[in-house]
Amino acid sequence: LNSKLPGVTTTIFQTMSSIAQEAKAINLGQGSPDFDCAPELIQSVHGAMLAGHNQYPPMIGSLNLRQAVVQKVEQLYRARYDVNGEITITSGATQGLLTSILATVHAGDEVIVIEPAYDSYVPSIQLAGGIPVRVPMHYLKSEARFSYDWDLVRNALSPRTRMIIINSPHNPTGVCLDQEDLDTLAEIVRDSNIIILSDEVYEHMVFDRRKHNSLASHEELRQRTLIVSSFGKTYHVTGWKIGYVLGPHNLMQEFRKVHQFNVFTANSAMQIGIANFMEDPQPYLDLPGFYQAKRDYFRDGLSNTAFKLLPTEGSYFQCVDYSELSDVSELEFATWLCQQIGVAAIPISAFYHEKKDQKLVRFCFAKKITTLDQAIEKLQKLK
Numbered sequence: 190l191n192s193k194l195p196g197v198t199t200t201i202f203q204t205m206s207s208i209a210q211e212a213k214a215i216n217l218g219q220g221s222p223d224f225d226c227a228p229e230l231i232q233s234v235h236g237a238m239l240a241g242h243n244q245y246p247p248m249i250g251s252l253n254l255r256q257a258v259v260q261k262v263e264q265l266y267r268a269r270y271d272v273n274g275e276i277t278i279t280s281g282a283t284q285g286l287l288t289s290i291l292a293t294v295h296a297g298d299e300v301i302v303i304e305p306a307y308d309s310y311v312p313s314i315q316l317a318g319g320i321p322v323r324v325p326m327h328y329l330k331s332e333a334r335f336s337y338d339w340d341l342v343r344n345a346l347s348p349r350t351r352m353i354i355i356n357s358p359h360n361p362t363g364v365c366l367d368q369e370d371l372d373t374l375a376e377i378v379r380d381s382n383i384i385i386l387s388d389e390v391y392e393h394m395v396f397d398r399r400k401h402n403s404l405a406s407h408e409e410l411r412q413r414t415l416i417v418s419s420f421g422k423t424y425h426v427t428g429w430k431i432g433y434v435l436g437p438h439n440l441m442q443e444f445r446k447v448h449q450f451n452v453f454t455a456n457s458a459m460q461i462g463i464a465n466f467m468e469d470p471q472p473y474l475d476l477p478g479f480y481q482a483k484r485d486y487f488r489d490g491l492s493n494t495a496f497k498l499l500p501t502e503g504s505y506f507q508c509v510d511y512s513e514l515s516d517v518s519e520l521e522f523a524t525w526l527c528q529q530i531g532v533a534a535i536p537i538s539a540f541y542h543e544k545k546d547q548k549l550v551r552f553c554f555a556k557k558i559t560t561l562d563q564a565i566e567k568l569q570k571l572k
């Protein structure tokens with residue numbers, strides 16, 4: 190068979206979860222909570238089913254949910270999106286990303302991807318016939334810190350550049366874009382037709398009183414940006430696979446042409462259930478404090494180990510440098526950690542296309558304190 194994605198195998202998240210299950214390890218690999226969502230959210234979805242919301246909702250998503258999101262975005266980011274023409278509810282962020290790319294990237298178009306990058310971006314570009322152009326983030330090993338290098342992005346531009354994909358808060362590094370980053374990006378794309386695809390699934394997980402700099406809040410950039418988010422992350426329901434995409438009319442019109450033949454629409458009861466639940470903003474307003482406490486607890490637990498901790502400004506991931514412990518590759522280290530120490534992590538090399546070995550792995554701290562305690566006890570052996 191002539192594969193459309195010859196280099197692709199099963200995702201690292203699935204692979205590490207299988208190894209973790211076999212080894213009966215504590216799974217801090219794949220990013221998902223091990224605790225349940227608010228019972229009121231389940232009641233709200235159940236109520237929507239009982240009320241008969243069980244058939245196709247509108248293709249673009251239920252009006253109630255679109256309204257709830259548009260209101261939230263206006264309150265948080267001071268940006269007004271048209272509830273009818275500038276938002277579509279999707280079956281998770283992954284679908285939002287793929288559909289955005291399929292709808293806008295033509296065969297031969299170049300798409301700039303900043304690595305390390307979430308693993309769905311490059312295959313999505315390839316399915317559209319686009320050419321991924323990879324630009325690394327800067328990693329300063331002496332300080333164990335990642336940062337954006339906008340000069341590299343600027344140098345990667347060509348007349349064929351169609352899109353730049355960004356992700357803040359960033360998976361896996363936890364780096365957040367600040368206002369200056371957005372201004373630099375705006376300056377880079379000014380006078381071009383480049384579209385920005387902004388993956389903001391961790392928008393409500395920003396720490397140390399930081400504010401999330403959504404591209405919605407940047408008046409100039411938002412005119413050329415598709416923003417993707419996920420209710421799975423915000424409401425601790427990664428298995429529900431529901432999210433949304435925001436964008437200006439012209440981009441949203443193209444997005445919907447593909448969306449309607451990709452999934453047509455997202456499931457009805459969850460849309461109504463989430464819309465009702467969103468009447469109370471407190472759950473997402475509480476999220477920074479909720480996850481910051483877990484981040485700090487986990488970091489404290491690792492503080493007297495041989496791991497060097499990278500900063501986590503946002504997201505629910507903690508990256509560590511293990512070079513004091515071992516010089517094996519990241520994949521070998523992650524496999525050893527899982528099988529011998531009993532804690533699963535994700536090698537950062539999985540977020541790069543080229544072979545890369547910076548001696549870094551990623552832990553997910555979206556876990557109950559009892560789970561974090563068990564993991565910390567095992568990781569404490571690594572002094």
Ligand code: PMP
Pocket residue numbers: 220280281282283284307356360388390418419420421422427430431432
């Ligand atoms: N983007 C990033 C950066 C992610 O980490 C994830 C989830 N792991 C997704 C997109 C996909 O989100 P969803 O589960 O809603 O498809």
Ligand code: GLN
Pocket residue numbers: 200202203218219220221360
């Ligand atoms: N986004 C999650 C992570 O980074 C995993 C999602 C998936 O399993 N595809 O861990």
